[in-house]
Amino acid sequence: MDHFGIVDGELHAEQVPLGRIAREVGTPVYVYSRATLSRHAKVFREALSALPKVHIAFAVKSNPNLAVLRLLAREGYGADVVSEGEMNRALAAGMRPEDVVFSGVGKTRIELVAALRAGIGQFNLESEEEGVELAELASDMGVRATCTLRVNPDVDAKTHAKISTGKAENKFGVAYDRAAGIYARLSALPGLEMRGLAVHIGSQITDLEPSRQAFLKMGALMGDLRAQGHNVTHMDLGGGLGVPYKAGDNLPTPADYGRLVSEVAQDWDVTLMFEPGRVITGNSGVLVTEVVRVKQGTGNPWIVVDAAMNDLARPAMYDAWHDFAAVNPTGEAMVANIVGPICESSDTFAMGRDIDAVKAGDLAVFRTAGAYGATMANTYNSRALVPEVMVDGEKWAIVASRIEPAAILAAEQVPDWLD
Numbered sequence: 001m002d003h004f005g006i007v008d009g010e011l012h013a014e015q016v017p018l019g020r021i022a023r024e025v026g027t028p029v030y031v032y033s034r035a036t037l038s039r040h041a042k043v044f045r046e047a048l049s050a051l052p053k054v055h056i057a058f059a060v061k062s063n064p065n066l067a068v069l070r071l072l073a074r075e076g077y078g079a080d081v082v083s084e085g086e087m088n089r090a091l092a093a094g095m096r097p098e099d100v101v102f103s104g105v106g107k108t109r110i111e112l113v114a115a116l117r118a119g120i121g122q123f124n125l126e127s128e129e130e131g132v133e134l135a136e137l138a139s140d141m142g143v144r145a146t147c148t149l150r151v152n153p154d155v156d157a158k159t160h161a162k163i164s165t166g167k168a169e170n171k172f173g174v175a176y177d178r179a180a181g182i183y184a185r186l187s188a189l190p191g192l193e194m195r196g197l198a199v200h201i202g203s204q205i206t207d208l209e210p211s212r213q214a215f216l217k218m219g220a221l222m223g224d225l226r227a228q229g230h231n232v233t234h235m236d237l238g239g240g241l242g243v244p245y246k247a248g249d250n251l252p253t254p255a256d257y258g259r260l261v262s263e264v265a266q267d268w269d270v271t272l273m274f275e276p277g278r279v280i281t282g283n284s285g286v287l288v289t290e291v292v293r294v295k296q297g298t299g300n301p302w303i304v305v306d307a308a309m310n311d312l313a314r315p316a317m318y319d320a321w322h323d324f325a326a327v328n329p330t331g332e333a334m335v336a337n338i339v340g341p342i343c344e345s346s347d348t349f350a351m352g353r354d355i356d357a358v359k360a361g362d363l364a365v366f367r368t369a370g371a372y373g374a375t376m377a378n379t380y381n382s383r384a385l386v387p388e389v390m391v392d393g394e395k396w397a398i399v400a401s402r403i404e405p406a407a408i409l410a411a412e413q414v415p416d417w418l419d
């Protein structure tokens, strides 16, 4: 459910007509709904309310905008970060260091030291090598790093290959069969406080069965570790719950997910940790774009919009689907190809799609663009970095300014030896 809908013939974000934002900020522009974000944050939390001890760390990489993070901090969320930059954003947004989890296979020494200095709550170690390095750094600083070991359960999440993370051939975590040995060795290091395990099998999960398999395997491993005398007080079950991208998609809900976790982990006697990203932010945002022109082709007409793969990369990267809708629908429909202006054939949002009829100058949106949207934007083809707006009832504000090509040009220099 979201708070984008037609009022008096025009698509609104909550009570604000999208045409007004487009006129004042220009297009393309991301628009987030505060009510939708808050709702998703509450629904996800409520879905886990049957579990005794829960910590939710929002996956910052899905939408790192400072205003989004502040809102989630106010909802009591912590943060799952994958770089020093994301950590600093979470802290700047008001999240408490102890509520921050640091994930990722390539945390550098500089990042590990920065995270130790900041006193973050948990490192999710992705390898024995990383654990050894962190232990040394922590010992040198006279502190202990609180950690879990991320395990690769070798389960197929049945999602797109590029966002699957829990199969043996993926780079993430340590092999399931080696995990107990690595946990034992890392537990013996004075710089580390090993407190549990972590797992994350992929993103845009639309079938809960692989998650069940993964969680059962983690439960068994937890039992083995305890039998060997290890302390296991925390189990981080990651994120990955999918969202409906197509109108009519029927996906497991947060409540279904909560029931699954309750069934599997009810008597684990741990603090359960979660790292949701997309399920919180996905439906909370749209990308507003203007139709530059409609070009007749040999087949379907080409709707050339002013948003491109640099603004919304998911279709080009993952063949992802985003519903396309007119801001002022006439009730007429057409079949068209929707493309951006970038000089790449992959700058294609949809082929042969049934859409609201649009013409040059009309506004339209790509829906469900709040996750992995603005954060993946870049300036390819010397285009501006896309701005972001948040709406709250009748209010709205720019929460990330457009960065103009001139500002990017100003950061470049020609060395004098070229002249």
Ligand SMILES: *Cc1c(COP(=O)(O)O)cnc(C)c1O
Residues within 6 Å of the ligand: 059, 061, 062, 080, 103, 104, 200, 202, 203, 204, 238, 239, 240, 241, 275, 276, 277, 278, 279, 371
């Ligand atoms: C990407 C990621 C998440 C969030 O994934 P979503 O599909 O957005 O929920 C959580 N944990 C880790 C370790 C991740 O890499």
